[in-house]
Amino acid sequence: MPTGVALPDARAQLFAAVERVLVRDGAGGLTSRSVTEEAGVAKGVLYRHFADFDDFLAGLVRSRVAQVEADLGALTDDTGPDAGPATLVDGLSEALTRIFTPVNLRLVSVVIARDDLRARLRAAGTPGIPLLTEAGTSLRAYLEAEQRRGRITAGADVATLALTLIGTGHLLFAGEIGAPPDAAALREVVEAITAGVEPGVGP
Structure with a gap:
């Protein structure tokens, strides 16, 4: 053209x-x-x-961040006590699937490999690994909503829980890059991580 x-x-x-x-x-x-x-x-x-290729990639990362935030924002909606997914495990399994799409997984690899791209994205003040950091923030907001619903104990450290889920989810999905992990395996991992914070469910 x-x-x-x-x-x-x-x-x-x-x-x-x-x-x-x-x-x-x-x-x-x-x-x-x-x-x-x-x-x-x-x-x-x-x-x-775009000013250059890294500027273009930064725009793509921002668009993917916005999509993740929108997806997890829908899960976070707590307009009533029965709002949100059927169970905590359902919600977190869905959240991790939305975060770790094949595109996002590969984009995280690009961000890690390109210093200039990472610096541009961090210039906005976001620490850590761009895209994963924002996903973790959105996941924490979802966990806080579940805490308000009573599906997570009041004293649970949702910030640490969000980081644990992001780190474990990244490893799990990256091992199956190109296709999501088996749904049963994903649920098993989520259940193991959340067992100590769900009321009435032991670690």
Whole structure:
């Protein structure tokens, strides 16, 4: 496509293309050329919308963070005592599945590998590993909502619980990259982590 041809939504087209490249080829296959070829546009299109490739990737990370926050925000809705998923384990299993999608898993690898990208994302004041840090914050908000519902004991340390779930979830899903882990295995892990904080459920 000639560089002078306008696209109706170039950013969305490029983001969709980079997600396909990540899922198909992994972080090792990610270049500005692979993205623009996948999108079917000239390379100059990317640089008309973004300062450089790391700026483009930072935009993608922010869009994925927003999606995770929206997904977990829906779980966090506590407009009534019976709101939210059927059980704590149901909710956390769903939350981890939404966080650790194939795209997000590969994107975390990209963030870890690219110092300039990580620095740009951290410039907003978020410590830790971008995307995982924000996911952990959203997961903590969900756990606090479950605590208000009475499905987590009042004295439970939900901040530590969120970190434990994020770390364990990352290891579990990364081991099955390309496909989610078996649902029964995921529930078993979540049950083991939460057994000590659910009222009436022993560790």
